[in-house]
Amino acid sequence: MANAAQKAHAAPESRGTPLIEMRDMSIAFGGIKAVDHATVDLYPGEVMGLLGHNGAGKSTLIKILSGAYRRDHGQIFINGEEVTINNPRDAKALGIETIYQTLALADNVDAAANLYLGRELKTRFGTLDDVAMEAECRKVMHRLNPNFRRFKEPVMKLSGGQRQSVAIARAIHFNARILIMDEPTAALGPQETAQVGELIKQLKAEGIGIFLISHDLHDVFDLADRLAVMKNGKVVGTAKTSDVDHDEVLGMIIAGKCPPGAIPGPGALSMAN
Ligand SMILES: Nc1ncnc2c1ncn2[C@@H]1O[C@H](COP(=O)(O)OP(=O)(O)OP(=O)(O)O)[C@@H](O)[C@H]1O
Numbered sequence: 001m002a003n004a005a006q007k008a009h010a011a012p013e014s015r016g017t018p019l020i021e022m023r024d025m026s027i028a029f030g031g032i033k034a035v036d037h038a039t040v041d042l043y044p045g046e047v048m049g050l051l052g053h054n055g056a057g058k059s060t061l062i063k064i065l066s067g068a069y070r071r072d073h074g075q076i077f078i079n080g081e082e083v084t085i086n087n088p089r090d091a092k093a094l095g096i097e098t099i100y101q102t103l104a105l106a107d108n109v110d111a112a113a114n115l116y117l118g119r120e121l122k123t124r125f126g127t128l129d130d131v132a133m134e135a136e137c138r139k140v141m142h143r144l145n146p147n148f149r150r151f152k153e154p155v156m157k158l159s160g161g162q163r164q165s166v167a168i169a170r171a172i173h174f175n176a177r178i179l180i181m182d183e184p185t186a187a188l189g190p191q192e193t194a195q196v197g198e199l200i201k202q203l204k205a206e207g208i209g210i211f212l213i214s215h216d217l218h219d220v221f222d223l224a225d226r227l228a229v230m231k232n233g234k235v236v237g238t239a240k241t242s243d244v245d246h247d248e249v250l251g252m253i254i255a256g257k258c259p260p261g262a263i264p265g266p267g268a269l270s271m272a273n
């Protein structure tokens with residue numbers, strides 16, 4: 001079974017080295033193994049969906065990658081080379097950016113001010129260089145969302161999808177190679193969800209790899225190339241989205257049952273059960 005699945009996935013010669021690999025990651029809080037020997041990888045231009053019930057360990061796993069938590073065990077490789085990530089600064093220096101569900105925007109200032117929040121451009125007189133920041137902001141936003149026009153308005157006036165594009169612009173502006181999105185469409189309507197889908201396509205085309213955490217199976221099937229399901233801190237399995245269907249993925253999430261089209265992880269129910 002595993003063999004057939006591996007064959008379906010393999011073609012390693014065409015895949016090359018992953019952009020990122022988290023290998024055998026573990027972290028415990030008190031007695032709880034929040035992440036338990038989890039291995040996931042991500043290729044350039046790929047969207048990897050991370051699924052699982054509440055408390056499965058998804059956010060904790062990506063917080064290790066973003067430097068928010070320090071792991072107890074495991075290694076992280078970028079383009080095949082082991083890297084050290086002990087804090088958010090390390091992660092950012094490696095091109096890893098995270099967009100949390102809250103977006104963490106400054107609501108009462110405009111898109112450009114948000115783009116440069118904490119890293120403002122200054123003129124040679126030491127004052128804020130609003131002209132340069134707005135010009136740069138227009139460039140980045142044009143890349144992501146060519147229809148965006150509301151540069152002069154505080155971001156609180158923008159729609160959810162537009163706010164999302166400002167948050168993404170801020171993340172990628174500083175040369176992100178790996179983007180982590182935790183529930184990016186949870187608070188959005190269908191039209192705005194479609195807009196985020198367009199943004200994600202744009203980022204993929206630029207070779208950025210994306211970890212997409214979502215409870216929404218439809219989003220994952222629409223947007224992700226592959227998916228990994230976690231349960232009790234363990235990876236149940238990893239699959240190309242085209243090799244599994246909704247019911248099979250539900251079975252992975254709920255029962256830890258790994259279907260034939262997926263590569264089982266340490267969290268998969270053993271076949272004897
Ligand atoms: N800082 C922390 N201190 C103690 N326990 C934690 C901490 N962060 C996470 N946990 C525990 O680790 C486990 C995994 O939580 P995590 O937030 O990673 O799950 P999740 O898959 O992201 O869930 P959700 O879908 O609800 O966001 C849970 O049992 C949680 O209670």
Ligand SMILES: [Mg+2]
Pocket residue numbers: 058059060
């Ligand atoms: Mg979470």
